[in-house]
Structures are given as structure tokens and as C-alpha cells.
Amino acid sequence: MTLGANQLPDRILRLLPATTLLLLLASCSSVQLAYNHMDRWIRWQLDDYVDLKGTQKQQLAAALDSFHRWHRQTQLPDYANYLEQLADRVQQSQFTSAELQTVEKQVRVFWDTASTQFYDLLLPLAATLDSGQIDELEENLQEKREESLEKWRSPEKIQRRRLKQIRKHSRRWLGKLSGEQEALIAEWVAQAAYNPLLRDQQRQLWQARVIELLRRKPEGYLQQLRDLIVNPQQLWSEEYRRMQDQRHRQIRSLSERILATITPEQRLHLEAALRSHAGDFRSLSHE
Template sequence: MLKRLTKALRPILIGLSVVVAVVACSRIDLAYRNLDTLVPWSLGDYLDMNREQKTWLDQRLQQHLAWHCKTQLPGYLDWLDKMREMVARDQVTDQALQQRTAEARQAIARVTEAITPSATELLRGMNDAQVEEMRQAFREDIRERQSKYVETPLPKQIQNRANRMEKRLTPWLGELNAAQRQRVMSWAQALGDQNRQWIANRAHWQQQLVLAMEQRATPNFEPRLAQLLQRKESLWTPEYRAAFQNSELQARSLLVDLMRESSPAQRQYLQERLVKVRTSFSELKCLKG
């Protein structure tokens, strides 16, 4: 399935998620769910490929992974070193987090750009039945997310949001203290009703992709798909753009405060965690080769 690339890249890219997952969007967890950026490679959740398409994907998958490990991974090691130095020197500031986030996004953008030609070729070859299957699956996806994240009363949404964030933070900081848990709750409250804007924007993007798929046999398909993949923010709804900006601001503030309220043991725990992630990267055979 197309989602295999997501699974294959996940352990390679996990280091980027330390900041991006929290700062970029509160719904992204620390297992690099920010690979939502690479949506075409997760379309296996929405359609079935035939044998020829699966074989083709397997071949491209290996090529992309080899390129990624040899050309992109060394930069991730440097990025993790910067993260660890920030923690060691007690320099987790808003400005520093903005810089690390910008670097991580640039890395994500390079991967997205690299896979766009393959995504274009794959999606262009989809037949009408597969496109219709995608359309129906997108509708079901939005219905499920609305039921889970929007139809729930707002106080419950906020509590669930806080619970998810605590769960994401624990593997990096250990158990949160009372002040940190309260700070997570105030962060969750500050995001308000953003679930509604997030899902509406997701539906808007999916609709734009389906419209593009209807033109997949035309010369306009390739540049349109490139925009959908590489410049998704250009298609955001105004409401989601505002919610996203607020989300980033609130998340950076959260991280700064959590580190300010952290104990020496938590900071040591975080540094050790970062070291382990870096070590796992540096020992990959593809990097050594």
C-alpha cells in the first residue's frame, strides 16, 4: 500500500518531530505524523492499487529511501545536535524554536519536492474507479473526524487535547509535574475550537486534490499537484491560517514554559532521549554505506 512509504520514513525522520510535532500543529504526535505533508504516499488508506501499481511503488520506494538516507539524514544529525545543545545550555527560547522549526520544515520540503514527480506519475495512472473510491473515502474520512473531534462538546475536546499532549511529551520528559500539567491544560484551552478549522481545511484540500485528479490527463495536472504537495499553505482557508498561526504561537510558548518548569532530571532525560535518537540514525547501514 502507499502508506508503506510513510511507515518506512517514520523511524528515519522521528528526530524532526521533537519540535515540529508540537509547534507546527497540536494534532501531530511525536512519531512524525507530520508526514501528512506527504499525503500521496498515504493514499493507500483511501484506495486499492493493482498489482502493477504496487510493483512500481516498491521500486520507487527503495529509490526514495536510498536517496533520503544518503543525502538528507546527515542534516538531521546536525539538527539533533542543535536541539541537544539548546537543552544543555538552557536556551530553549521562542526565537530558537522558530529557527529549529524553520530548519525542520525545509527538510520536509526537500523530501516533498523529491517525491512529487513519483506522486504525479502514480496518481496520473489511476483509473476512474480508483478516483471515485478516493472521493468516497475522503468523505468518510471527514465524517469520522467530525464525529471524533468536532461533535464532541468543546470542554471534552480541550480535555482530550491536553491528554494527547501529555502522552506525546512523556516519552521525552518523563512524567510531568503538577505545574507542567496545568500549563498543558492552559495550552489546550488557548487553542479553543481549532478542530473545526482543521477539519474544514482538510476537507478543502481533499476537494482540491479530487478536482485535480479529474484533470490528470491534462498538462495542468503536474503543476497543480506540485502546489497541492509542496505549497499546501497557499490553499489554506483563511480561518485555518489564523488557527494555525495561533497554534504555533501557543505551542512555542508551551515548550518554553515546560522547559522553564522542568527539573534537572527531566532535562537530563530529554538529552539522553535525543542522544538515543541520534545514535539510531547514525548507525543506519545506508548512511554508513
């Protein structure tokens, strides 16, 4: 799971964007190992932003335990079932554009359900932050934002990294890529629309609003915080919204074009990968 809603677009895998949020953990070499260490990973992430005190750490641990138990028992079986359905569809036919959009919508439902539960359990912790911790959070948010923007000062390096990541994820799902598929990926990386300055502006606006609510604590501020985290799009400018819409269309187009070129061997590889992850999720749900 990702903690920051504003970080979500950066985590999208390029080959199968429709299943990315469902399979964030599947990018690891061991789904079960990654899932069982999710609580620890989240604590590490939070430590980068704010130093919690003893009782707050206990509250965080209790919230994470509750979420993990709920997610394991109620969500993982649904993920497993859905992956098996996708595997059946891969076996039977190609994915059309309409089918990919349907998959994206279903995965969004999975994501919204899990993230809403996660934030509802974690948000009460925000009410316990003192002024010093809020200052620390603001400073670290700004530092992370500046670090992120700095990475985009070398477009060539970013393109090389993107190309490497997309190839890696593509091979994980499809096996060996054809020359045509390699060319499609390279073309997409070269043409993908993205303006890091626009993203930075939206991130800065979102972070400023969060800090303002934490400091002022107006009536109903926790609900306002929840709305900001669950739906950061409410602060998006029209220009940024158009850019994100264009990116999503480009990502879907790449998926369609690659899936239209898969060989029988790649189809078998993809089907096996989906069923393997379904089995992992089902096993985890029984632990």
C-alpha cells in the same frame, strides 16, 4: 512521514513542536523498527484510499524504495547532526523564543526537502489512475473527512485525549513532570484555539480540487497537483490562516513555558533522549 499535507497540523507534538516533524518516528518505542517498516506503513495508508493494480503496485514499490534509499543516505545523517547540536544547546542553556523559532525554521527545511522528494517520486502514479480508481479515491477521501469531523463532536473527549497525548510525549522527553508543568499542559489544552468546522471546510476544498485535476487532466495537471500537496496553504481562507497562526503561537508558548521550568534532571533526560535518537538515525543511515 505523513502522506497528506492537510493532515500535518494534526500530527504536531505539543511539547517540542520545533522538532516534531524531524522526530515523527521517534514517538515510537523503537525508532529503527519504525523507520525500517515505513514503506509498509505507507502502503497500508494508501490502501485505505485506493486499490492499486499490479503494475501500479510495482510502480509504488519502486518509488518507495527509491525514496527510502535517498532519505537514508542523504537526510538521516543531517538529522543526526542536528539532534546532536540541539542536545549541546540543551546542555548549555535554556531555549529562548527566538531560538525555538530558528529550530522550527530548520526543521521546516528538513520537512520540505523530504516531502518534496517523496511527492515527486510518487506523483507519476497519479497519472495512471483510471476513472474507477478516482471515484474510489473521492469516496474514501470524503469518508475519512466525515470520520475526522465526527471525532470532534465530543469536545470533552478530544480534550481528554489531547491531555493524555501531550503528557505522554512530555514524559518521554523530560521524564517525570512537575506539578507546575502538569498545570501548564492542562491550561493549554483547555484554551487551545481550534475550529474543526474551519478545518473541514479547507479539507473539503483541497480534496475537491485534487479530484477535479485528476478527472479533467488539464495541461500541466501533475505540476498543479504537486503544488497543492506541497503547499496546501494556497487554498486557505484568511480565517483559517489566522486560526493556524494562533495555534502555532500557542504551541510555541507552551513549549517556552515548559522548557523554562525544566529541572536539572529533566535537562539531562532531554539531552539523553536527543542523543539517543541521533544515534538511531546515524545507525540507520549506515544500513
